[in-house]
Structures are given as C-alpha cells and as structure tokens.
Amino acid sequence: MAMDRIPGQDIYIGGIFALKNKAALNRANITHVLSALRLQPDEETFAPFQHHRIDVDDVDDENLLEHFPAAIKFIQSGLDSGGSVLVHCAMGKSRSATICIAYLLHQQPRALTPQSALEIIRQSRPLCEPNDGFMEQLSVYHEMGCPDDVTSHPVYNRWLYRREVEESVACGRAPVMKSVLFEDEQPQGTQESTDRTTEIKCRKCRRILATTPFITPHGPEKNSKSSTDCAHIFLHPLTWMRSSLFPNGASDEEEESPYGSRPEDAPLSGRLTCPNTVCGFNVGKFAWQGTQCSCGDWVVPAFSLAKARVDISDRVNLLRGAGGRLPQAAFGIRLPPGMRSNNVDETGNGRGNL
Template structure:
C-alpha cells in the first residue's frame, strides 16, 4: 500500500500508522522508496509506544521527527500547534536529502519529503496537512471569483468571509488522493479560525498571541462550564482585548505591527460573517457610530464595537418581533467584573457609576431568549428601557475626538474605566 502524495509540486505525503497495523513508520523500505526525510506524528503515544520507538535502531539515512500529542476529539486544541506544524513541514520539504539518500535516475533530488500521519490517516493528519496548505498556498483556495493579484484591497491575503469555503476546498484537494479523510468538526472550526487569523506562523506562540484565539479559548471555557452548571472560572472582557490591540499598534517592532494588522483583519472577518445589527441601529449613517449610555447618569456602558448582533426569529411576525426587541446584547466588559467575579450563573447588571448604581440589565452564562425569540448564549443584556442609544460621529483620521451628532459634546469616558474614576461619575 503506497503512501498518498498530496497534489502539487511538494513531496508531501499523508497516511496512517498504528501498532495494531504497523505500516509506514515501522517499514523502512516503504519510507526509503518515497525518500522520506521528515516524519510528523500527530497522535498521542503511550509511554510504552514511545519507548519502543526510541529503542528502534536509527534509520539510514536518518529521518527528522516531530511529535504532536493530541487526541482525535472535537474539543482538543490542535490550533495552537499549527505554527510549529507548518514550519516543520515547510522546513522538511525544502531540506537537502542526507548523504546516502540516492534517488533513482530521472528524479529530482533537490529537496526532502515529509510524511504526516496519525492513527488512521483521517482526521488529525488531514488537519495538519490542510493547515499547511492554507498557510503555504492560500491563493489555491480563494474560490472561483478571486484569483491571485485580483481584489487584494478587499480580499487581502486570506479572504476572511470565505474561511469555511477555503477549508472545504483544501479538504477536497486532500481527498483527491485520500478519499477517507474526515477531520472532526472541532478541527474544521479550528482550520476556519486559522484562515481568518491569516494563518500566523512567525513564531511558536503566533496563535497564542492572537485576540481571536484568546476569545476562542474563552468560548470553550464558557461552553464547558455552563454544561456543568457552573460559571466560567476564567473571565474575558472585550474592551480589555481591544485595549491590548491598541497597545500593540503603538509599538514599533515588526511583530507588534504584524499583530496589530492581523487584529484589524480579524475584526473585519468577524464583521463580514456576523448578522446585521438590530433595526434600531440601521439609521446609523456613513461616518457615524453609536454608544449605549445609562439613562439615569449618562455613563457610557458600551459602544458599537462591543454590541453582539442577533437575528429575530423568522416568520410572518418577524417585523413585529424585531420592533419588540427589548435587549441590547453586548460582550462582557470590564465594568462588569465585580459582579461576574462572584461566580453566579446569572444576575443583574448595574451602572458602574458608584453614585448611580441603577440597574441597566441582566446576564446569564447559560443564555436566554430575547423578546424577538432569538436565543443568545452567553447573554449580557442592556435593556432598551434603561439605556439610551446615542449616535456619534466616528473619530476623524486627524485623531480628533468624536462629538455627539448635532451637539458639541466631547468624547465620553472610556467604557473600561474603573467605577468612580470617570467624568461621568461627577454628573
């Protein structure tokens, strides 16, 4: 049974390996016949299995190996390993074959060959190969309407709105030679996120540095905790993540600038794939934005960047349901920290102005149904009757602060400011 070679110019192979059906890694002649120089093992070995591998006599010529210990489970985090996976594969493909690795006459012997395997050659190995293809050959997966050199101002290097399509195209390419491949749903989602982030691989921590990855981890924690009837132990706040991105933009290093650019691309990706905002915001015109403020003291609670869009239930009464929507759903924000740190599954949200403390909404980690029948989880709601929605102009490029439309109001205080420390508290 030959190894399956990925279509393209590279000597990249995918397959399976298991101690119950020892095939490729245990058969040196098979690897020699394909001139394999590097082996990537994407599976969890037991201590006994690793000991057996280490006890084997070294191959001749020697082969470079890398192990990624993960299970084939949807909740497994394979995404964090993508940067070193793609660098290992790329380095192996462009390495020089060792002395003694003689190719047959007529074959090109300029570069190495990489074999990627897991237990069955269906999920983990396929995910690693697809991650490499998305990183190395993104232009191959842009789709029929986007070609290399076209629409780059809109599409950039990795079209954010086409993540799922790009993953499907890469999967179809691998299936041309190995029809059985089927990454589990969790890995498919991670590949889509990898594409949206721009496939960062400039360092082993390239994924860990990204706000989108941190948000993904937070969502996983929330899902797991609420499944057990608990509030998440780790909190994440949208305004603090945005502040971190701004700090990176102020940095002068190349990596900081790349991270800042990638963060903006991630924001564009989210905007391109989420639903439209509530009808209450549809009147917001070009160059304008909106803020949600406490109706009692006018303290800024959230702005448009932290509002979570949600769609009303479909049906004949859809228009009436949309008009009856009584909630502004927002990201968890740092002013909510005191109440969220209490570890309750649900509770009230009060204005962070210590001289006000008016109830402005409620939250539930397990989610709840809006009056428009849309289900939001987790749900952090600011009630329409308790907040004002103020339309403002976006800051001009000169860096001047925005003012309220039709007025001369200066920029409101930062929504992340600690309670009792804002100008709004003086009202």
C-alpha cells in the same frame, strides 16, 4: 493504503503502520516524520528520521490549532532540505489530515478554504475526514489569515474563550475570572469609518455603558420580528461588568479546592448594575448559559441591557476635509451653488461665480 502522497507536494499522509514499510519510506525519500497521536511506538522507529511529535487525541475538544505553526514549520524544513515528509496519526484519517490541511492553507490562504484543501488531499486518500472540532479549528485558522503566531492572535483568544465558557457551562459553573475575555481590554483592530457612533448610557446617571464596537449583533432580521421588537441590547463582556459577574471578588490567585471548584463560585446568571457606585441602577442581566431575545434569537453567552433602563443615542462623526478642516455644512452654513464642495479648490477658496 499505508501512506499516500498529497498531489503536488512531497508530503505523504498515512497511519502508524506506514512506519513499518521501510522500503516504501526509502522510495518516497522520507527524511522527516511528524507524528500526531498520543501513543507512540519505540523511539528507535524514528532514529533514521527527523521527528516532530504532537501529543493529541482524535476528539472534538482537542486543541490542535495551537500546534499548527510548529507543525507547518517542521514540514517546511523537511521540504527545504530536499527530502519528503510523512505526516501520520493512527489511521491517517483525521489528525494527520488536519495538519496537512493547515499546511496547504498556510501556503495559499487566499486560494484555498479548509474544505477545498481537504478535497485536494482526498484525491489521493479518500478516507481523510477530520472530526468536526478540527474542521472548526481549521476555519478559525483560515479566518485568522493563517499566521505564524496563533496563540497571541485576537481571533484565537476569542475562540479559546468561547470554548472555556462552553466547558464551564456544561459543568454547571460560570467560568473563572481569568478566562473571561473582557472586550475593552483587548487590542482593537482598525474600525471602518462611519458617520455615526451608537452610545448607550445609564438612564439614571447618564454614565456611558457601551459604544458601537462593543455591541453584539444578533439576528432579528432572520426572524419574523424586526429589530425594533428587541427588548434588549446585547454586549460583549466589558470590564465594568466584573463586579456583577464575580460578586465575591475572587481573584486569579485564589486556590481551587481539590474538587476543582472554589468555595464560592460565581453565579451562572444575574443582574448587571451601573458601574457608577453612586448610582448602582439595574441596567440589565447576564446569563453564561445564554438567553433568548424577544426577537427569537438565542445569544450565548448573554450580556444584555434592557432598552427600558438605558438611553440610546447616535453621535454624528463629522468627517474632516482636506487639511483637517470641517466642512462649512458642519456649522449650519448653506453656501451658494458656486461655492459648494464640488467647486472648492485646494486652498478652500470658492470658485465659479465669484
């Protein structure tokens, strides 16, 4: 089982020993070879082929996702040239399978999922089994819509941010400022139109702290308690929190010590204070390692506002009708039955009994 052909594709998947079988490579018309491993044989081995190399290890925290677009482009160029492509790693089990799954997803993003694409590959190579980290990255790639540009996509940046937070917390440190993804600095996608927007204000000075897009939903409905039992509202990190998260004001340009830590690291947890410098009211708390809400749900990382220290209000978004006009009901005008919205012509003039 040196190499196997993916059903319906001129793509072969195998281990490093597949390169030793020259006769099999010739029979398969292999013209392009993609290597997904860090240790490489002599370059002379690849002399007869177009070669693309990705230096990655088969470990959960390896970032293979960032290499998907280049790998897919290379595979497609081999197929377009009329040849076949060999994708290999050490055993032809995890890294190479991940690359092939990414290619299949890119070809049919709506028809396939990471798991269904894996099942296609397993039809000819049953031993394929990407590690858990790679399967997560394939899910992120699928969630993104399998784009040609991964690294600038907001979903990728959020995934990378979560990874960096997890790694920092595992080392007992808060992440550095430049790695924190402040949500109000990110491009906002098209929001679904709703008739209400939630506003959260400091109870002392009435400064707006957050609105609906920046509230992090969590799962009280999954527990025995209702959402009204939650004592806190959880948010995405926002720019006004910067002074609380990084009280030492460490800039991105500061040099790190030889041990990889700054002289004064940011705290893992602490208070969130109102950004109004005149106010400075304690409105909540943060914990990079996460915290458990009173409803029982864990939120990691956690940036929470105490309901007892903020005011929460719902602002009504008045929907305009044709021509940008507000409905008469918005002004408190109650119309006779013959003049209500279902009996108004394009000019806005009432019909019916008039």
